Amino acid sequence: MGAISEIFKRNIRQYGMIIALIFISVFFQILTDGILLKPLNVTNLILQNSYILVLAIGMVLVIITGHIDLSVGSVAAFIGALSAIMMVDMQMNPVLAVILSLLMGALVGAWQGFWVAYIKIPAFIVTLAGMLLFRGLTMIVLNGQSIAPFPKAFQKISSGFIPDFSGESSLNVLTLVAGIILSVLIVYQEFRTRKTSVKYGFELPPVWIPIAKAAALVIVVNLFTFVLAQYNGIPNILVILLVLIAIYSFVMNNMTMGRHIYALGGNEKAASLSGVKTKRVTFWVFVNMGVLAALSGLVFAARLNSATPKAGTNFELDAIAACFIGGASASGGIGTVVGAIIGGLVMGVMNNGMSLVGLGVDWQQGIKGLVLLLAVGFDIYNKSKTA
Amino acid sequence: MEMKSITKTFPGVKALSNVNLKVKAGEIHALCGENGAGKSTLMKVLSGVYPHGTYEGDILFGGEVCQFKDIKDSERLGIVIIHQELALIPYLSISENIFLGNERANRGVINWSETTVRTKELLETVGLQESPLTRVSTIGVGKQQLVEIAKALSKEVKLLILDEPTAALNEDDSENLLTLILELKKRGISSIIISHKLNEIEKVADSVTILRDGQTIKTLDMKMDAVTEDVIIKGMVGRDLTNRYPERTPELGETIFEIRNWEVYHPTQADRKMLDQVNLHIRRGEVVGIAGLMGAGRTELAMSVFGKSYGKRISGQLYMHGREVHLNNINQAIEGGLAYVTEDRKQYGLILIDDIKRNISLSSLKKLSRRGVINENEEVLVAEEYRRKLNIKTPSILQKTVNLSGGNQQKVVLSKWIYAQPDVLILDEPTRGIDVGAKYEIYSIINGLAAEGRGVLVISSELPEIIGMCDRIYTMCEGRITGEVERQDATQELLMKYMTRSRG
Secondary structure, eight states: OHHHHHHHHHHHHOOOOOOOOOHHHHHHHHHHTTTTHHHHHHHHHHHHHHHHHHHHHHHHHHHHTTOOSSSSHHHHHHHHHHHHIIIIIIOOOOOOOOOOOOHHHHHHHHHHHHHISSSSHHHHHHHHHHHHHHHHHHHHHHHHOBBBBOHHHHHHHOOOOOSSSOSSOOOOOHHHHHHHHHHHHHHHHHHHHHHHHHHHHHOOOTHHHHHHHHHHHHHHHHHHHHHHHHHEEEEEEHHHHHHHHHHHHHHHBBHHHHHHHHHHHHOOHHHHHHTOOOHHHHHHHHHHHHHHHHHHHHHHHHHHHHHOOOTTTTTHHHHHHHHHHHHOTTTSSSSOOHHHHHHHHHHHHHHHHHHHHOOOOOHHHHHHHHHHHHHHHHHHHHHHHHO | OOEEEEEEETTTEEEEEEEEEOOOOOOOOEEEEOOOOOOOHHHHHHHTTTTTTTTEEEEEEEEEEEEEEEEEHHHHTEEEEEEESOOOTTTTHHHHHHHSSSSOOEEEEEEEHHHHHHHHHHHHHHTTOOOOOOBBGGHHHHHHHHHHHHHHTTTTOOOOEEEEETOOOOOOHHHHHHHHHHHHTTTTTEEEEEEEEEHHHHHOOOOEEEEEETTEEEEEEETTTOOOOHHHHHHHHSOSOOOOOOOOOOOOOOOOOOOEEEEEEEESTTTTTEEEEEEEETTTTTTEEEETTSSHHHHHHHHHHHHOOOEEEEEEEEEEEEEEOOSSSHHHHTTTTTTEEEIIIIIIIOOOTTTTHHHHHHGHHHHHHTTHHHHHHHHHHHHHHHHHHTTTOOOOTTTTTTGOOHHHHHHHHHHHHTTTTTTTEEEESTTTTTOHHHHHHHHHHHHHHHHTTTTEEEEOHHHHHHHHHHHHHEEEEEEEEEEEEEEEEEEHHHHHHHHHHHOO
């Protein structure tokens, strides 16, 4: 028993948030008479929150380095506007336009990263300025008006689904197959971890722990795909999200780049004296944020099927809240990509659930604020208890 | 003042068990013990940082049982603690700092004339000649320490607790401070001094209490019991340390690292030369010391050599294995075979919120990774290897370094740099704030490095340590090398003479 309580204690924040997510989901599931987890609504949940989750991935990296980015909402709007100009006004090929948009995002990120990393202006100020600057630019390039509609192919980013093998069945077969493939991968991964542990002669946890872990994951994955299969199957954006989560988790956990980001946020001076190129790392974290903000702007524009001057308003606050609910530390050095995603989902499910039961936006805002405060309060209480 | 059978437990650890401490009125009482022995915890209990109810046992002050709820409670009775890390606000003036939280005010409106007059009186008492309006950030650590004491005096202190008051001070400032404490004693103020510097304790203390592993070992009267350093050390570590420096027969090889005509200017004051014509060399297998008072430029030398991390307009040459090298940033320095263990391991050496494993691998991730992907299994093996080799005392390599004692933290930093496999290691105050037992281990590690054929450059403020450890010693003063002494000729007096050989 000691082993699990130890594992649990070390990851209390993560597990705590997963439990909170389940609790909130069940709560609204009951309150909405089962509407929340209906296949249509689950699909909607993913589509509605995708652009915030994309931002949260970039934001958690920024927060881990000990900075913040207030400009992402404006940057998303700006890139959305540019993409509309390219695709709608200039009739550019959507693929080319998307690539150029992402590059523009990188440039925006490089601009901000330059001021933060090399000139050492606090990120709060640089990105506050960026928030105003890029909102202003958005309105200028759009002339204060919306641009629509986008080409069909572009809209598919946010509204399309992976096509099924056949259109016959009422259940989406491909989705179920994907669930099974994922399950196999999960089991294989657990097996491989155990095998390398044996190879390196590490102490092994009791056999039932990996089995229980894999079983829980397999059940969740297949339940999820089963629900999706009852509607249109796998949304394109879900694939993009999962790929991003996988890549960024891998970079943060397994690559030197990720290690350098954590070290920089934990203690910049010590990291620098250990040979971490702190300025360069900070710079690239902001470039990365710029690219993801651009992607988020594209996803949002595609979903809305128009670029508007007011797009992306308050996105930055939702993304930042997602990171902190997901266990990131405001002083840097602590946080995970998966945590930020879970934090984003907690917010998303609450938004959706509260809307379904007919709570007004006024109440929604207030309640979300309290949840953020309580989540971080719980975190700090936990830390002071274990310290 | 008396503390009776104090027991304090943290989750999982018993920090203090049945500790007794008795301080007579008007005496200077020293508190000794290895790091982690419970000295600071005991003082936090006494000063109300840990409020009544979070520990067991009684505190008696002037015969009455006290139940402090917070620091204010204990201060009201005249118990004031001065922490190791000074608690002054750098951007406020001396007088504002002295009366911080205790302002001379009427209904919230500060009476500045009274504040200034009182500050002047207090500064005179502690012998500090500075204007009350001087910003604290502009005066040195020694003077800041005096401001802290003035602050304590403003609260009508009866019992002053000083946690390692001289750790960051040079010999002169230390001397002043100790004299001041003796002065205060004449005015009837008792003090408790926590210190690792046993010679200071011998000088000023009337009695000494030794703690080990959260227990009182013994209380000695300095005069009656003929206390010597050795007696205290024996009490602290529970064994005889007949030899404080491990034996070593140096096997010196050819010169592996050389600094020639090294000149460095201050990073912000453009015309201020910090290092002037520094020349030194280190041979294979040699432990070379740099002795100098604070401000002599020792750390500046080390940092400017280590990838130019300090200073501007750096000129001069570096030779590694006889070939000139240009180490323009830290990565080049590391790749060039240099390692620098910083003076302040918490601020500059460790990622405190990260675990031991990640700290050890940080400088050498390249070795552990292929195409940027870290082999975490190898990393665990490496961390385990160094934990064993350097005897890092911890339940697991996944322990966060913030939870380790000073000695073990230093071993983690050393592991990091030894794993980077440098040819030359520069160790800046490698045993500062480390208890006697762990110091011996660190010395053994240094000797091991030399025996492997590396060169070691040790910067230290403790002359006995330099003399005990080094084959050859350079002295520095005002940014210049002022002497070079072989081990057999080195005495504290001679080194001190060179260290104070200033230009003017």
